Amino acid sequence: MTQAILREILDYAHRANPYPLYEELRKTPVLHEADGPYVVSKYYDIQSLLHDPRVSSDARNLKSPAADPLAADAQEETALPPSFLRLDPPEHDRLRRMTNRPFGPPHSPRRVYDMHGELKDIVSGLIDGIDNPDRIDLVDQVSYPFPVTVICRVLGVPREDESRFHTWADTIAAGLDPAPDADREERDKIVHNARTELGMYLAGLIEERRKKPGDDMLSELASSHGPDGAMTTMEVLSTAALLLIAGHETTVNLITNGMLTLLRNPDVLGRLREDPKLSVPIVEELLRFEPPVQLVPQRTTLADIEVRGVTIPKGASLWLVLASGNRDPDRFDHPDRFDPERGDIQHLGFGSGIHSCFGAPLARLEAQLALSELARRLENPRLLEDPPPYRQNAVLRGPRHLPIACDGIRP
Amino acid sequence: MRLVVDLNRCQGYAQCAFLAPDVFAMHGEESLLYNPLAEEERHEEVARAVAACPVQAILVEADPSAEAPRTRPGGDR
Amino acid sequence: MSGDGSLDRLKRDGRIVVVGASLAGLRGAETLREEGFTGSLTMIGDEPYEPYDRPPLSKQILLGRATADHTLLPRRRAIDAEWRLGVPATGLDMAARRVRLGDGDEVEYDRLLIATGVRARPWPKEDEAELDGVFVLRTRDDAYALERSLAQSPRRVLVIGAGFTGSEIASACRERGIAVTVAERAAAPLVGALGGVIGAVAAELHHENGVDLRCGVMVTGLEGDSTGRVRTAHFSDGNSVEADVVVVALGATRNTEWLAGSGLGAGPRGIACDAGCRAFDIRGIVTDDIYVAGDVARSPHPLFGYQFLSLEHWGNAVSQAETAAHNMMSESADRRPHIWVPAFWSSQFGVNIKSVGVPTMGTEIVIAQGALNERRFTGVYGYQGRVIGAVTFDQSKWLQFYQQQIETTAPFPPPFPTVDRRLEGQHPRDADFPDPSVPTHGPTVTLSGYAPDDRRLTFTPARH
Numbered sequence: 001m002t003q004a005i006l007r008e009i010l011d012y013a014h015r016a017n018p019y020p021l022y023e024e025l026r027k028t029p030v031l032h033e034a035d036g037p038y039v040v041s042k043y044y045d046i047q048s049l050l051h052d053p054r055v056s057s058d059a060r061n062l063k064s065p066a067a068d069p070l071a072a073d074a075q076e077e078t079a080l081p082p083s084f085l086r087l088d089p090p091e092h093d094r095l096r097r098m099t100n101r102p103f104g105p106p107h108s109p110r111r112v113y114d115m116h117g118e119l120k121d122i123v124s125g126l127i128d129g130i131d132n133p134d135r136i137d138l139v140d141q142v143s144y145p146f147p148v149t150v151i152c153r154v155l156g157v158p159r160e161d162e163s164r165f166h167t168w169a170d171t172i173a174a175g176l177d178p179a180p181d182a183d184r185e186e187r188d189k190i191v192h193n194a195r196t197e198l199g200m201y202l203a204g205l206i207e208e209r210r211k212k213p214g215d216d217m218l219s220e221l222a223s224s225h226g227p228d229g230a231m232t233t234m235e236v237l238s239t240a241a242l243l244l245i246a247g248h249e250t251t252v253n254l255i256t257n258g259m260l261t262l263l264r265n266p267d268v269l270g271r272l273r274e275d276p277k278l279s280v281p282i283v284e285e286l287l288r289f290e291p292p293v294q295l296v297p298q299r300t301t302l303a304d305i306e307v308r309g310v311t312i313p314k315g316a317s318l319w320l321v322l323a324s325g326n327r328d329p330d331r332f333d334h335p336d337r338f339d340p341e342r343g344d345i346q347h348l349g350f351g352s353g354i355h356s357c358f359g360a361p362l363a364r365l366e367a368q369l370a371l372s373e374l375a376r377r378l379e380n381p382r383l384l385e386d387p388p389p390y391r392q393n394a395v396l397r398g399p400r401h402l403p404i405a406c407d408g409i410r411p
Numbered sequence: 412m413r414l415v416v417d418l419n420r421c422q423g424y425a426q427c428a429f430l431a432p433d434v435f436a437m438h439g440e441e442s443l444l445y446n447p448l449a450e451e452e453r454h455e456e457v458a459r460a461v462a463a464c465p466v467q468a469i470l471v472e473a474d475p476s477a478e479a480p481r482t483r484p485g486g487d488r
Numbered sequence: 489m490s491g492d493g494s495l496d497r498l499k500r501d502g503r504i505v506v507v508g509a510s511l512a513g514l515r516g517a518e519t520l521r522e523e524g525f526t527g528s529l530t531m532i533g534d535e536p537y538e539p540y541d542r543p544p545l546s547k548q549i550l551l552g553r554a555t556a557d558h559t560l561l562p563r564r565r566a567i568d569a570e571w572r573l574g575v576p577a578t579g580l581d582m583a584a585r586r587v588r589l590g591d592g593d594e595v596e597y598d599r600l601l602i603a604t605g606v607r608a609r610p611w612p613k614e615d616e617a618e619l620d621g622v623f624v625l626r627t628r629d630d631a632y633a634l635e636r637s638l639a640q641s642p643r644r645v646l647v648i649g650a651g652f653t654g655s656e657i658a659s660a661c662r663e664r665g666i667a668v669t670v671a672e673r674a675a676a677p678l679v680g681a682l683g684g685v686i687g688a689v690a691a692e693l694h695h696e697n698g699v700d701l702r703c704g705v706m707v708t709g710l711e712g713d714s715t716g717r718v719r720t721a722h723f724s725d726g727n728s729v730e731a732d733v734v735v736v737a738l739g740a741t742r743n744t745e746w747l748a749g750s751g752l753g754a755g756p757r758g759i760a761c762d763a764g765c766r767a768f769d770i771r772g773i774v775t776d777d778i779y780v781a782g783d784v785a786r787s788p789h790p791l792f793g794y795q796f797l798s799l800e801h802w803g804n805a806v807s808q809a810e811t812a813a814h815n816m817m818s819e820s821a822d823r824r825p826h827i828w829v830p831a832f833w834s835s836q837f838g839v840n841i842k843s844v845g846v847p848t849m850g851t852e853i854v855i856a857q858g859a860l861n862e863r864r865f866t867g868v869y870g871y872q873g874r875v876i877g878a879v880t881f882d883q884s885k886w887l888q889f890y891q892q893q894i895e896t897t898a899p900f901p902p903p904f905p906t907v908d909r910r911l912e913g914q915h916p917r918d919a920d921f922p923d924p925s926v927p928t929h930g931p932t933v934t935l936s937g938y939a940p941d942d943r944r945l946t947f948t949p950a951r952h
Binding site: 277368 | 424425426428429430431432436437438439440455456458459462463465466467
Binding site: 413414415417418419421422423436438439440441442443444445446447448470471472 | 541548559562840842864882
């Protein structure tokens, strides 16, 4: 029966509402069946394992990659070295530190803060561009293009190249999320081509920035002379690819899940319209209630680890189901209630420990701005389909489209 | 606006320093320095920082006229 | 207090006096109100200020990034108290339940919370301590005065004592571009708290940041000029140094003198109390109306062989005050033990140093993650085959794992590989404390649970 739960989590039929399955899952806090991964679903256990130095993020420590049904999905078929997401310290720490240098404090404390106005302009422009209020696809028209544009600006992709960048990003994202009936070979070829073109484009841009650095992240990554030295071109490429994929595949879901949840909770939407500051707790509660990354696969044990009386053996594959921990009634009162006013929202939405989400502050600001602007500007918005059609991906879970309508767009 | 950070809880995620850089600053990779008496006009960004703190370590004085007790997270480690 | 309504009466219109208006006193008072206490509450403090936060005084304040009068503690809630500030408590009459104040006034109580904390240990030679330019750092006024003198670009600052406070002061001086000499009796900075292995790293931090660090020496005397301003310090090795600012950072003295003769079990080592924060009297009998919290308290910790731990830690003050206040407002069966696992932090030379457990009980240390020479590492202390403490330098995200190891009395050395284990760290070595305390074998106690209400102790009797 237990294996059935795992299969059901991956089963597209449950994509719109996996939470009853997680509730079932939590009855066996450490679930293991046959050759499968060890699935951990309770808040405190996940929290502990995210801080456990016996847990590796490096796939090379996995005894049998076949044991993880998600491992194959996430294989990036590129010649790039693994990004820091898939590395352990000290390599992880070194690369993350170097990536952080042009992005955040202590060296670049105002990079994200100073983008506030630009972020607002981008999202306003996208909302201005909505031409038919009777049928809006929030994903295609706002929540997808927004983070891609932002990551372009952060990396320093020239404005005139942004549309090419969007095309590659779309193709790669679609490849990460294949429709079940698609021609696999054809799809792989298209994705491979997009990756190659994007890689070549970025490599060219890196070369350019090396010669003539700007104040964008790519320039600084390519020419940084901090205490950790400079990144190799391959490292810059791999890091840029990580920022690109992780930067939009998650934020798009945060914004879309957010609008969907608000439309299902019109009282909260109404309060947000009156008070944009409410977007701050709303986004935190969203990260608990509908986290864009549902689970962390691909962690591996470096030693036997005992969790609630179950010994997870060395070399085992771990799934940490963040979205289940966020709904654990032993941690949150009324966990299935969307309540931005709960005082205690210490969610696992961005993970925890050394791999906690690198772009979290940017994602927070993007989601806060997008949701408060949408609430303010869309007149009488309503869902056209509930539930909306979801993407295939069970890990980066979110609607593929969010068809909504409204009576008009306020200026 | 008085504030204090429980630096036993703080793990250097730096969310506060990203979101309210005029009040919170990283000093080195992990140490946090903050202005314990932030200007009132920083209220909005301080609220962002408080909400974003992954370990809920920042305490800002609630409106003293409001008697509502603050509930502490039950799950601190 | 068993169901006869006396607790209800106390909650409703009892009189509670809190002596000590700093972090512990304030958090205790707030907890009392939160627990439903509606009677009269009196806060007595010898400083003329509302409760303020002290850790920033040796950091932000000395760096000039905030001013000393800006560290008033935020309130968790209104406490509706009568404040008696700027007036020290001078005596206690346990029989009459009265606190005497420095202005001759007396305040009666039904329950008393003592949180008088510590004060900086002054330079022992009084005439030298009186010289202009000689400072200690404990209070807001101390910090104000010291910062002002640093702002006048002294030619050299001498810091006496390289514990956490002394090291933080030296760090702030260097960051401000001020020449600084640090004199430490022990072989390295921080050895008293973290041992010689870590002390050696601390010493390197001082050197790299341009501190003139003198270890293994004592300051034998301070000499002033004709205007009464400090000028020269003489060392036990025959050397001397010219300094126009001298900061005495030789630790703290517990504020218990006002209790002399009261019959309470108070002395230079603090006020002994039980795990429920109730003070002992001098006969060793626990009182039922006097509670203690914060730096001045000394209480037995089940996790550490029931040693009476006396912790000058910010988090301990908060936690112990909350426990004391909760217990004051509870029937005996509802009381909680103060089982906070010791933890502290320090920020110096841009490095975040954090610790959990009781490193000073450790006899051995392994570097479980990272590397000493990179200044990013996790050191784990062992005592009799179990993990007893841990310290991180810029690796605080791992610390909670080791706290769990301490709480579950996990074996030492850790028998597993970690994500960043290097060759140098794999073998335990002498933690190198100057004077290791070696308590005897005892029963085993482990801690479990997460939320304050479901923290559980498991007691396993000692085997003989």
